[in-house]
Amino acid sequence: MFNYNFRWNQALSSLPQMLEGALVTIEIAVLSMAIGITVAILLTLFRLSGSRPLSAIATTWVEIARNTPALFQIYMVHFGLGGFGIHLSPYLSLLIGIAFNNAGYLTENFRGALKAIPETQTRAARSLGMSPIQAFQNVILPQMLRISFLPMTNQMVWAILMTSLGAVVAMNTDLYGVTSELNARTFRTFELFAIAAVIFYVITKAITLSARLLAARLFRY
Amino acid sequence: MFDTALTANDLVFLAKGAGMTLLVTASSVFFGTILGILFGVIRYQIGPWWATPMTLVLDVFRSIPLLIQLVLANAFITTVLGLRISGFAVACGVLSLYTAAYCAEIVRGGIEAVPQTLRRAARSLGMTWGQDMTYVVLPLATRVALPSWIGLALGVMKDSALVYIVQVVELLKSTQILITRLQEPLFLLMICGLFYFLISFPIARFGGYLEKRWSND
Amino acid sequence: MKTSVFAAGLLAATALALPAQADKLDDIIASGTLRCAVVLDFPPMGSRDASNNPVGFDVDYCNDLAAALGVTAEIVETTFPERIPSLMSGRVDIAVASTSDTLERAKTVGFTIPYYSFENAVVANEKIEMSTWEDMKGKVVGATAGTYEAIWLEGKVKEWGEGEFRPYQTQADVFLALSQGQLDATVATVEVSQANVKSGNYPGIKIVDKTPMVPDYVALITLREEYGLINYMNLFINQQVRTGRYNELYKKWVGDGEPASLIVEGVYR
Numbered sequence: 001m002f003n004y005n006f007r008w009n010q011a012l013s014s015l016p017q018m019l020e021g022a023l024v025t026i027e028i029a030v031l032s033m034a035i036g037i038t039v040a041i042l043l044t045l046f047r048l049s050g051s052r053p054l055s056a057i058a059t060t061w062v063e064i065a066r067n068t069p070a071l072f073q074i075y076m077v078h079f080g081l082g083g084f085g086i087h088l089s090p091y092l093s094l095l096i097g098i099a100f101n102n103a104g105y106l107t108e109n110f111r112g113a114l115k116a117i118p119e120t121q122t123r124a125a126r127s128l129g130m131s132p133i134q135a136f137q138n139v140i141l142p143q144m145l146r147i148s149f150l151p152m153t154n155q156m157v158w159a160i161l162m163t164s165l166g167a168v169v170a171m172n173t174d175l176y177g178v179t180s181e182l183n184a185r186t187f188r189t190f191e192l193f194a195i196a197a198v199i200f201y202v203i204t205k206a207i208t209l210s211a212r213l214l215a216a217r218l219f220r221y
Numbered sequence: 222m223f224d225t226a227l228t229a230n231d232l233v234f235l236a237k238g239a240g241m242t243l244l245v246t247a248s249s250v251f252f253g254t255i256l257g258i259l260f261g262v263i264r265y266q267i268g269p270w271w272a273t274p275m276t277l278v279l280d281v282f283r284s285i286p287l288l289i290q291l292v293l294a295n296a297f298i299t300t301v302l303g304l305r306i307s308g309f310a311v312a313c314g315v316l317s318l319y320t321a322a323y324c325a326e327i328v329r330g331g332i333e334a335v336p337q338t339l340r341r342a343a344r345s346l347g348m349t350w351g352q353d354m355t356y357v358v359l360p361l362a363t364r365v366a367l368p369s370w371i372g373l374a375l376g377v378m379k380d381s382a383l384v385y386i387v388q389v390v391e392l393l394k395s396t397q398i399l400i401t402r403l404q405e406p407l408f409l410l411m412i413c414g415l416f417y418f419l420i421s422f423p424i425a426r427f428g429g430y431l432e433k434r435w436s437n438d
Numbered sequence: 439m440k441t442s443v444f445a446a447g448l449l450a451a452t453a454l455a456l457p458a459q460a461d462k463l464d465d466i467i468a469s470g471t472l473r474c475a476v477v478l479d480f481p482p483m484g485s486r487d488a489s490n491n492p493v494g495f496d497v498d499y500c501n502d503l504a505a506a507l508g509v510t511a512e513i514v515e516t517t518f519p520e521r522i523p524s525l526m527s528g529r530v531d532i533a534v535a536s537t538s539d540t541l542e543r544a545k546t547v548g549f550t551i552p553y554y555s556f557e558n559a560v561v562a563n564e565k566i567e568m569s570t571w572e573d574m575k576g577k578v579v580g581a582t583a584g585t586y587e588a589i590w591l592e593g594k595v596k597e598w599g600e601g602e603f604r605p606y607q608t609q610a611d612v613f614l615a616l617s618q619g620q621l622d623a624t625v626a627t628v629e630v631s632q633a634n635v636k637s638g639n640y641p642g643i644k645i646v647d648k649t650p651m652v653p654d655y656v657a658l659i660t661l662r663e664e665y666g667l668i669n670y671m672n673l674f675i676n677q678q679v680r681t682g683r684y685n686e687l688y689k690k691w692v693g694d695g696e697p698a699s700l701i702v703e704g705v706y707r
């Protein structure tokens with residue numbers, strides 16, 4: 001049945017390179033989440049500000065990010081902006097593409113989280129003499145982040161999985177890019193990608209588990 | 222307004238790519254939902270402990286990039302097993318399992334949302350398990366699950382852009398082919414993005430509307 | 439009685455145990471279709487015309503081979519990185535896709551004798567100051583993932599220790615990035631470079647210099663164990679040269695100049 005010679009040692013000898021690639025993958029995902037969360041908080045503020053143009057910017061961003069494929073977004077960042085003369089390295093294109101996507105989804109998550117926080121909190125904070133920004137920063141934001149913790153973890157896992165799309169913008173230092181290059185040289189497709197799949201699984205499970213542990217510590221009551 | 226070399230022929234070519242996207246999405250969502258309902262019900266019935274093996278396997282589909290799943294499935298089926306299958310079949314197969322993995326969770330969540338009291342009342346009225354499922358659980362669970370399911374279906378449509386890796390010429394790949402010939406990347410990418418947006422946005426909004434209407438606020 | 443039954447059974451078993459050894463050549467003729475992998479973003483060897491149909495030197499070559507076998511040709515579009523995987527997975531029977539005959543690849547697929555030969559040149563963005571191939575040192579360069587030029591270029595970038603190498607997924611992406619200025623230079627065959635510069639599709643690129651690589655011989659590929667098919671294709675390529683069809687296709691698709699000589703002087707033509 002198996003008319004195929006498995007050459008596992010050939011694939012396993014490339015394991016160090018793939019692990020280096022895995023580090024780059026994690027790095028991109030973490031950075032894109034950091035940027036994504038920051039932008040999402042900003043967009044949430046835009047929405048809360050009540051100003052029409054700012055709200056529109058936030059809504060446009062969210063709707064584009066959530067209604068078009070991530071692959072399309074990453075391709076656009078590299079080649080679309082390139083048409084305007086803005087040159088971004090593959091690393092940056094991938095990072096910005098994923099961050100754009102993250103920001104959109106996270107803003108939506110934050111919106112859902114805000115609905116669970118009663119209005120009375122803001123009013124109480126304001127009546128204590130806090131400015132709107134202070135009220136948001138000290139009272140609303142922590143609660144919002146806490147409620148959104150699980151969706152944010154999911155988004156982080158998504159970010160890790162999205163790094164595999166970097167191949168279309170010539171990204172060859174993340175885990176998928178390294179595996180792809182090795183494949184182009186040796187054609188051991190099944191062995192190489194099976195190992196890559198295992199590494200991805202381990203990374204995502206590690207993230208989910210550590211998030212759960214973190215949640216148990218942070219949100220103890 | 223636009224000075225472009227795009228011909229009617231090219232629009233037809235793009236339309237074919239769009240058709241392929243929709244076909245792959247529809248097939249995968251169809252089979253994936255059926256499988257998902259099956260897995261979801263089984264998981265609910267036999268309880269979390271016994272269902273652990275199944276949960277673990279389904280979890281794999283959500284923890285590995287879809288690109289790798291497609292490449293791996295393709296390599297395994299064609300090179301290792303030596304079967305001759307079209308890229309389209311591999312794409313639909315992988316996407317269906319991917320959909321099923323998420324759908325099982327959605328279905329389970331939907332079933333759990335039906336109050337136990339209602340179900341016990343149905344059984345004590347003499348309904349069989351099957352009747353209970355069909356007449357009591359199905360309507361109520363669907364209300365809870367439908368918005369998430371719509372989100373999942375739209376997600377699959379967006380992820381269908383990845384099937385280019387198994388040589389299925391869908392919309393994004395068709396756009397890239399035209400960009401090669403016509404050299405108008407921005408314009409063509411806008412059209413491509415617009416297509417995804419025009420399909421996804423109204424349906425997503427509709428899902429949001431349903432969610433609001435059916436929620437208990 | 440028992441021995442004769444036993445003998446009859448043995449005879450029947452041997453008859454069943456010797457299946458007709460049908461190899462791929464027989465399979466192709468029997469099935470009536472020859473599936474060729476062709477790369478279609480590589481003019482003039484493979485590209486699409488205004489109605490998005492496949493045309494090119496490789497496309498014609500595949501059609502010629504199918505005609506010789508008495509079957510119909512089916513052009514299966516592939517990208518450069520996908521040529522060999524599509525062959526291994528049985529999606530195509532052969533690849534007429536300008537595959538350079540490297541030893542590394544020969545571990546996995548079977549090569550015929552060369553059917554064409556390329557020289558490679560450096561194509562750079564017009565704004566970059568370059569006069570020889572060595573000026574690529576320290577610049578941002580790229581090529582199509584998995585091709586002969588890409589492997590050579592990546593090796594050179596590692597050797598120089600400076601500069602950056604980017605492997606794009608398709609030839610078209612490479613030239614798009616080049617004309618947008620995201621790449622400073624790339625290495626591509628002279629034919630492709632000239633075709634792309636001439637077409638005007640990629641404004642702002644220029645050909646700089648030839649690279650010091652040995653001529654890039656490309657061959658048809660199929661599965662390593664299909665000796666019957668490989669021998670047939672070898673003879674076919676030879677006949678293409680003998681009958682003048684090779685020159686004819688060169689004039690049609692590449693144009694000026696003389697095609698590289700594929701003749702072994704004084705030995706075989």
